[in-house]
Amino acid sequence: MTIALLDIAKEYHMGDSVVHALSGISLRVASGEFTSIMGPSGSGKSTLMNILGCLDRPSRGSYLLDGQEVARLNDDQLALTRNKKIGFVFQNFNLLPRMSALQNVALPIVYAGVGKQQRLERSEEALSMVGLADRKDHRPNELSGGQRQRVAIARALVNNPAIIMADEPTGNLDSRSGTEIMDIFTLLNQQGRTILLVTHEPEIAAYSRRVIHFKDGCMVKDERR
Incomplete structure (x- = not known):
């Protein structure tokens, strides 16, 4: 198993009240x-x-993530685990506007202390994987929404993580761009990566082989296809 959750709960205290965001999730x-x-x-x-x-x-x-208990790691340990094992893709792309596509992709390995030449090579390779090698010097405002999300996917891939996590990755895209992005996730999964994707769109969830449904902080259905 890559991921094992047992009786996970998340509570937020708002004044005198408690909000139960997650209640006893085992997965x-x-x-x-x-x-x-x-x-x-x-x-x-x-x-x-x-x-x-x-x-x-x-x-x-x-x-447990790959057998390691991460629920109680300190901030530095969590950051190291994220950097080594997980690539993130967000709805709003989270690209730095003054940096080129190549520089945005390289950011995770800058923080990992990788040398400049290796950063360049790995970032160019990641952009090639998502079909944007010819846009490496473009800034985000010079790219379409679909291209910006592909840059974000390249950034998620640059550390070669085993797990890709995406939160509404097609939420800001038209249907054609959304299909292109989901085709990339499908290919990455076929290459052996674990994909975890949050979506509210059934047509996007249909790309996956398993769909977990949540309601009011509880897991209410687990479908396998």
């Missing part, structure tokens, strides 16, 4: 799975993704 995701997480706004799916991606900690419960 296993095997290496190489393509899994979509669906649910309405406020269902807990993005909260779960933040915990899975080591961006947040659960209030209680166990999270």
Whole structure:
């Protein structure tokens, strides 16, 4: 198993009240799975993704990532785990506007201390994988929405992570660009990467072989295809 959650809960304290964002989630995701997480706004799916991606900690419960308990790692340990094992793709791309596509892709390996020449080679290779080698010197405002998301995918790939996590990756794209992006995720999964994707669109979830449904902080359905 790549991911194993046991009785994960996440609570937020708002004044005198407690918001239960996640309630007792137990879930296993095997290496190489393509899994979509669906649910309405406020269902807990993005909260779960933040915990899975080591961006947040659960209030209680166990999270094993490749056999390592990560629920109680400190901030530095979480950052190291994220950098080594997980690539992220977000709805809003999260690209730095003053940097070129190549420079944006290289950011994760700058933080990892990789030398300049190797950064250049790996970033160009990642852009080639998503069909944007000829746009490496373009800034985000010179690219279409679909191209910007492909840059974001290249950035997620540059450290060669085993897991790609995507939060509404087609939410800001037209249907044609969304199809192109999902074709890339499908190819990455066929190459052996584990894909975890949050979406509210059934046609996007249809690309995956497993769909987990959330409602009110609970996992209510687990479909395998």
